[in-house]
Amino acid sequence: MVGRDPGVTWVYGLVDMQSFYASVEAASRPEFAGHRREDDDKTDPLLIVAGDPERRSGIVLAATPPAKAAGLSTAMNLGEALRMCPKAVVVKPRMRLYLETSARIHYTIRQMFPLHEPFSVDEAFFALPYPSALFPDPIAASRRLKETIWDLFRIRCRVGLAPNKWMAKMANRAAKKEPSGVVWWTEKDVSSRLHSLSVYEMWGLKRRAEILDREFGATTIGDVAAIPEWRLRRRFGVWGTIIHRWSHGLDDSPIDPNAFAAPNKGFSHRITLPRDFSEREDIAVVTLELLDEVCARLRSVRQKGRRVGLSLTYARFEGGFSRTKTLGRAFNAAEDFYPHVIQLLDRWWDGSGVRAVSVGVDLLEPESDTMQLSLFKDVAKRRRLSEVYDQVRARFGETSIMRAASLLPAGQLRDRSQKIGGHFM
Structure with a gap:
């Protein structure tokens, strides 16, 4: 982990690819690539990346x-998107292509700015000392980065410096x-530019922005900055201090x-x-x-978890x-978590149609070679069964061994096995 040298002034940057999935598709298709220009995004095709065009199902991932x-x-x-815009070209997501392109872009950024942190598939932080012989002009350096990414990948990007x-x-x-496509904010811009923005534009708050608006009457980031830190801590806990610092343009996170x-x-x-699920089963x-x-x-990483969640x-x-x-x-066995997840489902689900499901486990601890025995379960046999299950799937694929429930109409395993990150390869 790299921190700050107190003797050097550092400028931090965030580079973000524009409409990444859609841009990769437009750049990789000959019928569109020749018409696109870096300085005019209107030269892009009317294209969206979405679910399954043949079945007209799924959601728009990028446009x-x-x-x-x-x-x-x-x-x-x-x-809904096709009803609104029937002339749109719809393409399936190609996650392997996007991930490969992302890796190459991150490598390019790292070559230009060695102090670099991947933030997501289409975003990266970087930092540069200023002024310095290598980076005499941060804006010029950022523009060179933009031009390089366009020249190599035909993808537009934006850079924020601060x-x-x-x-x-x-x-x-x-x-x-x-x-x-390049903006450089300094400490002087906190009051003149940051504080005038809506509280809902304050990155990282999510639903806390609504609480700040409803309970504190804070409609702008400047309003948030005027709230005493102790009041924010009383309402949000440790997040109160984070919100207070952000509202004053402060952040000590290192690259x-x-x-x-x-x-x-x-x-x-x-x-x-692929559709709304309305049946509990x-x-x-x-x-x-x-x-x-x-x-x-x-x-696979020899860990167990004590907390399970359902969304x-x-x-x-x-x-x-x-x-x-x-x-x-x-x-670390599904059979141990499943009854508790179903309890969460029965208690909190209001019967509405469900379009997305998420399951998570945290509060992790290392898996021990010793095991807690039970009068009612053959723990050693279950562990061996899990080991064989994992070995078979690792060698022959996810669908080589699966539960009978996955053969039901609601089962998604066979469809998911053809995808990367939830999307077709």
């Missing part, structure tokens, strides 16, 4: 600027509205080149369903499949719940 200008947006139901990572994220949002190599604090798996089948996946990953997202991706239950002991 080119012309598609967004036509009213299409991510998370929109594909059928005194720290959180401010760089906020500056990046402003850069999306700037023709040059971590090994961020993706950090040990897991938990494991989870999420699936977007169908949701239970999907939940069990996800638990099997999560537990297999736990066993449901309702129809049209509106509403839902996310609840957890902490157990008295740690487990």
